[in-house]
Amino acid sequence: MNVLTITQLNNLIKRTLDREYLLKNVYVSGTIINAKRHSSGHMYFSLKDEESAIDVTMWSSTVMQKGLANAIQNGLLVTVKASVNFYNKMGRLNLIASDMQIGSKSPLQLEFDALKRELTALGYFDDSHKQSLPYMASCIGIVTSQSGAVLHDILHVSERRNPLVQFKLFSVPVQGNTAGPVIAKGIAAADTDPDVDVIIVGRGGGSMEDLWCFNDRSVVEAIYNANTPIISAVGHETDYTLCDYVADARGATPSHAAEMAVLPITTLQDQLSEKEEYLHEFIRYTLQQKRTDLTLLFNRRLGIPALQFLHKQKTHLQELSQSLTNATKERYNTEKHSLALLAQQLESLNPLQMMVKGFAKVEHKDKPITSVTQLHPKDDIRVTLADGYVNAMVKEAHKDGRITKKL
Secondary structure: OOOOOHHHHHHHHHHHHHHOHHHHOEEEEEEEEEEEEOOOOOEEEEEEOOOOEEEEEEOHHHHHHHOOOOOOOOOEEEEEEEEEEEEOOOOEEEEEEEEEEEEEEOHHHHHHHHHHHHHHHOOOOOHHHOOOOOOOOOEEEEEEOOOOHHHHHHHHHHHHHOOOOEEEEEEOOOOOOOHHHHHHHHHHHHHHOOOOOEEEEEEOOOOOOOOHHHHOHHHHHHHHHOOOOEEEEEOOOOOOOHHHHHOOEEOOOHHHHHHHHOOOHHHHHHHHHHHHHHHHHHHHHHHHHHHHHHHHHHHHHHHHHHHHHHHHHHHHHHHHHHHHHHHHHHHHHHHHHHHHHHHHHHHHHOHHHHHHOOOOEEEEOOEEOOOHHHOOOOOEEEEEEOOEEEEEEOOEEEEOOEEEEEO
16 A cells, blocks of 8 residues: 655646646636735636636736736636646645636626615614624623534633623524524624624624625624624625624624624723722722821911920920039039038048057957046957057056056
């Protein structure tokens, strides 16, 4: 078994197509859909018939050379001269158009243009009638098929942005000749629901025939008469229906519509943090201003008079303190002088001073002896001198030069 890699398979397909001469110069007729002009000037669109479609690229040089810059529009029946190209890196097949002959518009396109002109004249698409989307929707109504990918895309985006938002599905068919009135009823039901803050009407991409039910007059009127803001998310970015023109806002895709309807919870958190910071700053500034006002009021009414009173009392206290200090010094000097005189008197009466001069203190039996008559021979006496004492015994006592007693 010969197993090919993707690269080998794509290279094989490209070589096979390149060898086929008929595919290098073919004429293909079909209706233009999904036309898009790139910033470089290249034109990208698809050609379709009742059953199939194929992508087409016309380079900017060809567009300018053939004068087709403003001629390539959705809904035109055209015949293109092209070569079949296979882009092997991506596995995509398309036509590289080298010329184009423009025919008439398809019947559906003509009907679309006529109804658009009529409704435009009636004011259905006027900006003055459009409502602003709610800043923060808590419940979103979805008018689409329950089984389509649109519902999944909207819920997936919303869950990521804000899981707290609730949804109500108004399931309707999104394709077929009878789908239009049913879609209109779904829009009306969502509009009368008191919980719904904004409505998304949508379906995935498709041909003009696939999306035709969103051009139904009943759908346009239901959106026009609704009191609830409506976002249209029908088809791909290049697909336009009358539903897109009459809606209050258009999402390029259902996911984009969900982004328009659902405010990210992180935005709410950031705004809450900003408001909290603002409040803190405002309170801090207000408190500071009030402190300043209070200080000014205090200084004007109380502070300056109080300071003047305190200064006056401080001066008076300093004067009293100086007077007390002077009086204390004077009294101190007087008492010091008196004490000095007393010290001199006391010093003169100090027996030690007498002893220093040669006098002594005589005691007998711890009693001072003031007269020789108090002593008898052989009495023990203590003689205290300036630098100590002497124990002695009386041998004889003399009074006025006479011996009064003798051993």
